Amino acid sequence: MNDTPVLEVVDLVKHFPLGGLGMRGVVHAVDGVSFSIAPGELLGLVGESGSGKSTVANCVIRLLEPTSGSIRLQGRDITHLSRRELRPLRRNMHMVFQDPYSSLDPRMTCGQIVAEPLVVQRLLSGRAVDERVAELFDRVGLRAEIRHRYPHELSGGQRQRIGLARALAVSPQLLVADEPVSALDVSVQASILNLLRELQEDLGFSCLFITHDLATVEYLCDRVAVMYLGQIVELAPTAELFAAPKHPYTQALLSAAVVPDPVEQRARVRIVLEGDVPSPIEPPSGCRFRTRCPFEPRSAPESHGREPPLVEVAPGHHVACHLVRFGGEGPRPAEAAQAAT
Amino acid sequence: MSGVGSTEPPRSEGAGFAGAGAEAVLHVEDLSVRFETDDGPVHAVDRLSFSLEEGEVLGVVGESGCGKSVTFMSLLRLLPETAVVTGRAAFRGVDLIAASTAKLRRVRGREIAFVFQEPMTSLNPAFTVGNQIGEVLRRHLGMSRRAACGRAIELLDLVRIPVAARRVDEYPHQLSGGMRQRVMIAMALACDPKVLIADEPTTALDVTIQAGILDLMRDIRERLGTSIVLITHNLGVVADIADRVIVMYAGRKAEEAPVHELYARPQHPYTIGLLGAVPRPGAARRLQEIPGRVPSLAEPPTACAFAPRCPRADDVTRSTVPELREIEPRHLVACFHPGPSP
Numbered sequence: 001m002n003d004t005p006v007l008e009v010v011d012l013v014k015h016f017p018l019g020g021l022g023m024r025g026v027v028h029a030v031d032g033v034s035f036s037i038a039p040g041e042l043l044g045l046v047g048e049s050g051s052g053k054s055t056v057a058n059c060v061i062r063l064l065e066p067t068s069g070s071i072r073l074q075g076r077d078i079t080h081l082s083r084r085e086l087r088p089l090r091r092n093m094h095m096v097f098q099d100p101y102s103s104l105d106p107r108m109t110c111g112q113i114v115a116e117p118l119v120v121q122r123l124l125s126g127r128a129v130d131e132r133v134a135e136l137f138d139r140v141g142l143r144a145e146i147r148h149r150y151p152h153e154l155s156g157g158q159r160q161r162i163g164l165a166r167a168l169a170v171s172p173q174l175l176v177a178d179e180p181v182s183a184l185d186v187s188v189q190a191s192i193l194n195l196l197r198e199l200q201e202d203l204g205f206s207c208l209f210i211t212h213d214l215a216t217v218e219y220l221c222d223r224v225a226v227m228y229l230g231q232i233v234e235l236a237p238t239a240e241l242f243a244a245p246k247h248p249y250t251q252a253l254l255s256a257a258v259v260p261d262p263v264e265q266r267a268r269v270r271i272v273l274e275g276d277v278p279s280p281i282e283p284p285s286g287c288r289f290r291t292r293c294p295f296e297p298r299s300a301p302e303s304h305g306r307e308p309p310l311v312e313v314a315p316g317h318h319v320a321c322h323l324v325r326f327g328g329e330g331p332r333p334a335e336a337a338q339a340a341t
Numbered sequence: 342m343s344g345v346g347s348t349e350p351p352r353s354e355g356a357g358f359a360g361a362g363a364e365a366v367l368h369v370e371d372l373s374v375r376f377e378t379d380d381g382p383v384h385a386v387d388r389l390s391f392s393l394e395e396g397e398v399l400g401v402v403g404e405s406g407c408g409k410s411v412t413f414m415s416l417l418r419l420l421p422e423t424a425v426v427t428g429r430a431a432f433r434g435v436d437l438i439a440a441s442t443a444k445l446r447r448v449r450g451r452e453i454a455f456v457f458q459e460p461m462t463s464l465n466p467a468f469t470v471g472n473q474i475g476e477v478l479r480r481h482l483g484m485s486r487r488a489a490c491g492r493a494i495e496l497l498d499l500v501r502i503p504v505a506a507r508r509v510d511e512y513p514h515q516l517s518g519g520m521r522q523r524v525m526i527a528m529a530l531a532c533d534p535k536v537l538i539a540d541e542p543t544t545a546l547d548v549t550i551q552a553g554i555l556d557l558m559r560d561i562r563e564r565l566g567t568s569i570v571l572i573t574h575n576l577g578v579v580a581d582i583a584d585r586v587i588v589m590y591a592g593r594k595a596e597e598a599p600v601h602e603l604y605a606r607p608q609h610p611y612t613i614g615l616l617g618a619v620p621r622p623g624a625a626r627r628l629q630e631i632p633g634r635v636p637s638l639a640e641p642p643t644a645c646a647f648a649p650r651c652p653r654a655d656d657v658t659r660s661t662v663p664e665l666r667e668i669e670p671r672h673l674v675a676c677f678h679p680g681p682s683p
Contacts, residue, residue, distance in 0.1 A: 048547035119536040126556075152534070155634050185404040186574060187631035212547065219620035243624065247397035256552040260619045262600045272556070273549050275503075276517045293627055317391025 005036040012069035044217035047227035094167035098179040101161030111147030157188035246330030365392035372428035393643030408592040454529035458541035460521035471509035519550035590645035598672040608679035
């Protein structure tokens with residue numbers, strides 16, 4: 001094994017021009033996102049709707065072309081490769097989508113769906129394809145006869161297993177999973193998460209796991225990046241981020257998550273964020289979180305004028321906040337009320 | 342100033358709203374709902390009985406297809422005509438199931454109000470928010486246009502929408518998801534209902550927005566004394582706000598208990614499975630799975646519906662339908678082998 005990151009994203013920017021008559025401006029979907037994923041590592045990318053996490057995933061897998069910045073897959077720059085140039089590299093990365101109802105071709109049998117990447121990549125042919133498909137079905141816990149069924153005959157959980165089998169067919173180095181369990185029922189979610197973890201441990205692929213659900217990230221990922229309005233505000237090892245979040249947004253996000261235990265849940269101190277997420281068409285100047293930040297009075301005027309860079313404040317722990325200095329703690333949530341008055 | 346947060350103190354334990362002796366506002370008995378489809382009947386709800394007490398928050402939990410939404414839609418006759426509803430539902434001297442349409446219309450939206458999951462599709466995009474809230478007031482309470490507009494602003498204020506006087510003239514697309522759900526709640530509260538039924542009110546929302554909506558519902562219950570039914574699949578949301586919980590499986594009640602009792606001492610293997618399936622801090626490395634899938638509801642049940650997926654299943658469970666038993670005061674479970682997981 002070498003130390004080259006499987007995925008390296010540097011200063012990724014994706015702007016969408018606004019369409020429509022008389023419309024001007026751009027949607028700043030992703031604005032300067034950098035991270036890397038080591039071999040065998042699971043990185044969770046967390047954020048609320050509109051934070052740009054899915055756009056990052058779509059750029060990484062090159063379903064979108066970035067506006068600027070660079071994406072390196074195993075050291076090779078793929079930022080601006082054409083579709084044809086990308087094709088041989090597709091065996092190194094694969095995606096699992098959120099909705100197992102719309103992401104599988106309804107006219108193909110499940111066996112054909114799983115075999116397709118193998119055939120397209122010309123990795124195997126004839127009987128070898130069938131054998132590999134049978135092996136994959138077994139791996140993801142599906143009975144062999146399901147190969148001859150069509151997606152509409154399967155439950156949501158079974159479909160997501162098909163999605164996983166298809167993604168893993170070519171043994172990719174990198175799996176990009178965009179909310180793979182959010183459309184499923186709780187008991188089915190558990191089995192898919194268990195499966196994903198088992199497969200990762202056995203096969204050792206790296207994974208970019210995109211979700212809005214913090215509990216899932218905590219269960220599955222090695223490191224977590226938290227996004228807000230197109231930027232990463234905090235990036236840290238999972239245990240550290242959950243134990244001692246430093247960015248005020250991460251603190252609020254963690255405090256708002258509900259725990260399935262009434263005693264614990266009702267004792268939690270919640271940081272309530274006022275207002276709405278600003279429009280990504282005209283993001284706030286300086287720190288993007290300042291319009292909702294409980295500590296805004298303390299960080300002003302610096303937070304109005306200057307964008308806080310994402311800096312390493314402790315080994316492996318990166319935060320983009322004017323109030324967090326190197327080696328320092330984040331602002332304490334209990335101070336939020338005082339800061340507000 | 343706007344744009345600043347506040348920290349809430351920890352909330353007091355088990356606010357004493359739903360004491361054991363509290364009055365039932367709504368009492369449902371033997372409710373069954375059957376859909377006649379081209380592929381034969383579907384028994385969506387099977388002989389369900391429960392009551393909703395004055396000022397309580399009742400959580401109704403279950404996975405897709407368990408009948409939790411159908412139950413409450415059937416009470417207000419919101420289901421298509423293929424639905425056959427039987428049973429009794431006593432609400433302030435009226436049997437909702439037997440009542441005439443005219444009578445039901447006086448209850449629906451006025452005394453029992455519904456909040457749906459998807460605020461965007463439940464609001465009419467062509468009318469302003471004030472217009473839509475005003476319509477409820479004019480129709481049910483016979484208010485004048487002018488009075489309705491004033492009351493609409495008050496209601497938006499009540500659900501903590503900032504600058505209500507301006508928001509009242511905006512269209513749904515101008516509002517964020519959280520704001521739209523607040524408008525839906527304002528509309529539901531327009532006639533000061535006794536009962537608010539909220540069907541997955543926070544499922545489409547982000548967690549930070551969800552927290553605000555849950556706070557709002559708590560506030561409504563405390564200020565107006567409204568009884569709230571919260572239908573959800575999210576065990577965390579129930580843990581946050583409910584006083585009592587009903588767990589449904591395949592159209593039947595699997596378990597019912599006060600919230601602390603249910604989470605501390607779950608008895609039904611399905612409840613135990615659901616609680617073990619949610620990832621949580623410091624949990625075991627492997628999540629608990631519930632093997633198999635939800636049964637088809639084509640036949641009326643002849644056995645425990647959960648038996649094919651249950652680690653405790655035996656010959657009795659596979660041949661007899663378990664009836665609900667009270668194993669502790671107010672703690673009911675429909676299982677032949679209840680008890681904590683081994």
